[in-house]
Amino acid sequence: MVQGKTKGLQAKASSSRHAAKAAANTKKGKKYVAPKKAILVKQAAMHKALSAKINKSIEQQMVSAASAGKLTIMKHTAPEPDKGGKVGKS
Known part of the structure; x- marks a missing residue:
């Protein structure tokens, strides 16, 4: 027969083992x-x-471009051809 009183339901204490196991898993990438x-x-x-060195050079070029004038995201497209002329295959 069991001796003594039962302790009742107790929550399991979190252990560092779970954190170590999670850290041991391989990471994506x-x-x-x-x-x-x-x-x-x-x-x-x-x-x-x-x-x-390459990254530093690129950053310096960006700084010089930014100090020269405003930066634009889009490049200028080629000028549109004249609409009056007809282009044909001959």
Whole structure:
């Protein structure tokens, strides 16, 4: 026979295990594994540096364009041809 009183219904305490399990799941998006070989590590560092330089250059060009005048989203289209002339295949 059971000894002592029953504790009744109690809510389960949330554990950190659930958070750890949720964090362990793979995330959506492109996966990237850091290179281990020395040559590939050097190449990755160079690629990162070049990307940073390119982005900085683009930002500087945008700043100079913005300071020169107003920025437009759409490019100007080609001028429309004359409506009076007839264009035919001959």
